Amino acid sequence: xxxxxxxxxxxxxxxxxxxxxxxxxxxxxxxxxxxxxxxxxxxxxxxxxxxxxxxxxxxxxxxxxxxxxxxxxxxxxxxxxxxxxxxxxxxxxxxxxxxxxxxxxxxxxxxxxxxxxxxxxxxxxxxxxxxxxxxxxxxxxxxxxxxxxxxxxxxxxxxxxxxxxxxxxxxxxxxxxxxxxxxxxxxxxxxxxxxxxxxxxxxxxxxxxxxxxxxxxxxxxxxxxxxxxxxxxxxxxxxxxxxxxxxxxxxxxxxxxxxxxxxxxxxxxxxxxxxxxxxxxxxxxxxxxxxxxxxxxxxxxxxxxxxxxxxxxxxxxxxxxxxxxxxxxxxxxxxxxxxxxxxxxxxxxxxxxxxxxxxxxxxxxxxxxxxxxxxxxxxxxxxxxxxxxxxxx
Ligand SMILES: *Cc1c(COP(=O)(O)O)cnc(C)c1O
Numbered sequence: 451x452x453x454x455x456x457x458x459x460x461x462x463x464x465x466x467x468x469x470x471x472x473x474x475x476x477x478x479x480x481x482x483x484x485x486x487x488x489x490x491x492x493x494x495x496x497x498x499x500x501x502x503x504x505x506x507x508x509x510x511x512x513x514x515x516x517x518x519x520x521x522x523x524x525x526x527x528x529x530x531x532x533x534x535x536x537x538x539x540x541x542x543x544x545x546x547x548x549x550x551x552x553x554x555x556x557x558x559x560x561x562x563x564x565x566x567x568x569x570x571x572x573x574x575x576x577x578x579x580x581x582x583x584x585x586x587x588x589x590x591x592x593x594x595x596x597x598x599x600x601x602x603x604x605x606x607x608x609x610x611x612x613x614x615x616x617x618x619x620x621x622x623x624x625x626x627x628x629x630x631x632x633x634x635x636x637x638x639x640x641x642x643x644x645x646x647x648x649x650x651x652x653x654x655x656x657x658x659x660x661x662x663x664x665x666x667x668x669x670x671x672x673x674x675x676x677x678x679x680x681x682x683x684x685x686x687x688x689x690x691x692x693x694x695x696x697x698x699x700x701x702x703x704x705x706x707x708x709x710x711x712x713x714x715x716x717x718x719x720x721x722x723x724x725x726x727x728x729x730x731x732x733x734x735x736x737x738x739x740x741x742x743x744x745x746x747x748x749x750x751x752x753x754x755x756x757x758x759x760x761x762x763x764x765x766x767x768x769x770x771x772x773x774x775x776x777x778x779x780x781x782x783x784x785x786x787x788x789x790x791x792x793x794x795x796x797x798x799x800x801x802x803x804x805x806x807x808x809x810x811x812x813x814x815x816x817x818x819x820x821x822x823x824x825x826x827x828x829x830x831x832x833x834x835x836x837x838x839x840x841x842x843x
Contacts, residue, residue, distance in 0.1 A: 470800070470805075472484050472490070472800075473485045473486070476504070476505065477492070477500075477503070477504020477505055478503075478504055478505060479503040479504060479505075479506075479819075479821065480492060480503050480504075480818070480819055480821065480822050480823075480826050481504070482504065482805065488803060489803060490800070490803045490804065490805050491803060491804045491805065491826060491829055491830060492504070492805050492819065493804060493805055493806045493816050493817060493818045493822070493826075493830055494805045494806055494807045494815075494817055495817045495818065495819045496701065497670075497696065497807070497817070498638065498670045498675060498696045498697060498783070498817045499696045499697055499699075499701055500697075500700075500701055500819050501673060501674065501675070501697040501700070501739055501742075501743060501819060501820045501821075502700060502738070502739060502742055502748075502819065502820065502821055503819040503821045503822075504701075504819075506700070506738070506742075506821075508738045508742070509700045509701070509735045509738050509739075512734040512735055512737065512738045513700075513702070513731055513734055513735050515734070516531060516730055516731050516733075516734035517731050519730075520730060521729075521730065521731055522726070522729060522730065522731075523730065524725065525550075525723065525724065525725075525727065525728060529730050529733070531730045531733040531734045531737065532550065532728050532730065532733050534733075534737050535550075535728075535733045535736045535737050535740065536548040536550075538737065538740040538741070538744070539694070539698075539706060539708060539740070540708070541744075542679045542740065542744050543679065543680065543692055543708050544688055544710070545691075545692055545708035545709055545710045546709065546710055546711075546714060547708070547709045547713070547714030548706050548707070548708055548709075549706060549707045549709075549717075549722070549727075550704065550705070550706050550724070550727045550728025550733070551695070551704075551705040551706060551707065551724055551727040551728075552703045552704065552705060552724065552726050552727050552729070553584075553695055553703055553704075553705050554583075554584055554589075554667075554669035554693065554695030554696060554705050555583070555584025555585055555586045555589045556584075556586070556705055556724065556727065557669065557693040557694065557695055557705040557706060557707045558583045558584045558586075558588065558589035558592060558632070558667065558669075558693055559584070559586055559588045559589055560707045560722060561630075561632065561665050561691055561693060561707055562575065562588040562589070562592065562606070563588075563717075563721075563722055564691070564707070564709075564713065564716050564717065564722075565629050565630045565663060565665075566629075567716055567717065567721065568629075568663075568713070568716045569629035569630070569662075569663075570629075571608065572608060572627065573608065573627060573628065573629025573630070573662075574608050574609070574610050574623075574627050574628050574629055575592065575608065575609045575610075575629050575630045575631075575632065576609070576610050576611065576612050576623065576624075576628065576630065576631045576632070577592045577593065577594050577609070577611055577612075577631070577632045577633065578594055578611060578612055578613070578614045578631075578633050578634075578637075579594040579611050579612070579613050579614045580594050580595055580614055580637060580640035580641070580643065580810075581593055581594040581595065581611075581614075581632075581633065581634055581637060581640060581667070582594075582595055582634070582637070582638065582639035582640060583632060583667055583669075587602075587605070587606065588606055590602065590605065591605035591606035591609050592606075592609055592632055594611045594614075594640075595639065595640060608629075610623065612624075612631070614637070614640075614643060614645075615643075615645060615646045615649045616649075617648065617649055617652050620649065620652060620653060620656065621652070621656075624656045624660060624662070625660065626660055628660055628662040629662055629663065630662050630663040630664070630665055631653060631657075631662060631663075631664055631665070632665040632667060633645070633664070633665070633666065633667065634666075634667045634668075634670070634671060634681070635650070635666060635668075635671060635680075635681035635682045635684065635685065636671045636676060636681045636779060636780060636783055638669075638670035638671065638783065638809070638815075639670075639809055639810070640809075640810060641778075641785055641787065641809055641810035641812075641813040642778045642779040642783060642784065642785025642809075642813060642815060643778065643785075644778055644779065644780070645685070647685055650685045650687060651685075654687050663690045663691060663713075664687075664689045664690050664691075665689060665690065665691040665692075665693065666680065666681070666682045666689035666691070666692045666693070667693045668680045668681060668682070668692050668693060668694050669693050669694060669695040669696050669705070670696055670783070671783055672692070672694045672696075672697070672698075673694060673696075673697040673698055673739065673740070673743060674697075674743040674744065674748065674749040674752055674781075674820055675697065675752070675781055675782055675783050675817075675820065676752075676756070676779070676780040676781035676782070676783050677749065677752045677753030677754075677756045677757075677780055677781030677782070678749070678753070678780075678781070679744065679749065680692065681780070681783075684780060688710065689710075690709070690710055690711065690713060691707060691708065691709055691710070691713060692707070692708040693705070693706075693707055693708075694706050694708070697739060697820075698736050698739060698740075699732040699733075699735055699736050699739075700732075700735030700736060700738055700739045701735065702729070702731060702732035702735050702736075703726075703729070703732060704727075704728070704729065704732040704733065704735075704736055705727070706728075743820060748820050748821065749820070751820075751823075752781045752782050752820050753781060755782075755818075755822065755823075755824060755827055756780060756781035756782050756784070758824070758827060759782075759784060759816070759818075759827050759830075759831070760777060760779070760780075760784060762827075762831050763777040763784065763786055763831075763834075764777050766831075766834070766835060766838065767786075770838050770839070772789065773788055773789060773790070773838055774786060774787070774788060774789070774838070775787045775788060775789050775812075782816075782817060782818045782819075782820060782822070783817065784815075784816040784817075785809070785813045785814065785815055785816070786813065786814040786816065787812055787813045788812045788813070788814065789812070790812065791808075791811050791812055792808040792811070792812050792813065792814045793808050795808075795814060795837055795838070796808045796814060798837045799833060799834065799837055802833045802836065802837065803833075804829070804830055804833045804834075806830075816830070818830070
């Protein structure tokens with residue numbers, strides 16, 4: 451497809467995305483293949499969705515078998531696939547109840563409604579600066595990335611932000627009116643920012659004193675992406691509520707809110723619901739994801755190769771410190787902050803058949819599928835090294 455055709459096809463759509471000029475034919479494992487036969491290493495993974503890569507045989511099998519039985523029945527019925535996926539989520543999260551949604555933003559909305567019902571209208575719900583929790587009104591009101599919210603006031607009331615990793619700001623703002631703190635332990639869209647253990651420790655100390663809820667948004671960082679089941683597992687803490695989405699559906703739309711303690715009893719019948727949330731076909735794919743990542747230990751390879759990727763990038767950072775400011779993240783959620791905008795480098799990598807993404811203007815976000823092997827990481831590192839040494843030394 452030439453650029454003109456691409457532009458014509460773009461005419462069908464609202465202008466909300468800056469489209470990447472690739473005409474995708476199909477995917478195979480860690481690769482995306484275009485109609486002109488080019489093979490790309492996909493270290494974007496559909497934005498942290500395709501944990502098992504593309505066209506995974508077990509996902510295809512599970513989805514096919516499920517759709518032959520039924521594609522949808524409504525949440526008025528219990529289904530084996532939903533129950534099995536809920537059981538696995540509970541087992542690996544330490545939570546005890548599940549509410550399924552279609553997406554991440556709906557999981558965040560569910561959390562906001564639950565917090566409001568439990569804590570009342572006046573409680574303050576906090577997020578952290580530069581956080582991202584979704585695009586619908588509630589989750590957008592919660593998000594700390596101002597570029598997304600400037601046109602849309604009025605936002606929901608009684609929400610506020612705490613400066614990321616700022617213990618003084620935390621002490622200043624938290625008090626007996628605080629209803630909840632919603633946070634990404636490793637921020638994704640915000641540029642792969644890792645919470646400091648001291649900040650987390652203080653947050654949980656304050657929770658003891660003031661009894662607010664802590665909600666971990668693990669929509670991007672969960673399901674093994676950081677080399678542990680959830681990003682909060684890197685800290686010695688357990689949140690009250692966990693939000694998941696992205697990787698959980700194996701490429702199909704699925705999200706969930708997981709609760710601990712008595713929080714599963716806050717909603718009663720009719721308080722909240724969804725037509726499609728927890729769709730059986732998506733759940734069938736989700737079971738495969740959790741079995742592969744947790745039961746079959748894909749996660750230990752993520753931890754090991756993530757350490758390798760990180761240390762090789764730190765090595766490059768030291769060598770090219772005029773271009774690379776910092777390397778951040780854990781497992782397969784890695785950000786390389788540049789001293790300049792990262793779009794040109796992302797494009798040069800694409801010209802070398804490597805797909806990564808640029809977030810927060812100057813952070814290259816590297817999101818390998820969890821099935822990526824050492825040779826895939828090495829292919830990325832080789833090309834990244836070539837790009838930065840040829841053009842930026
Ligand atoms: C992607 C994302 C969301 C929103 O999920 P959608 O499925 O796009 O609605 C929320 N929080 C975080 C941390 C995310 O990365």
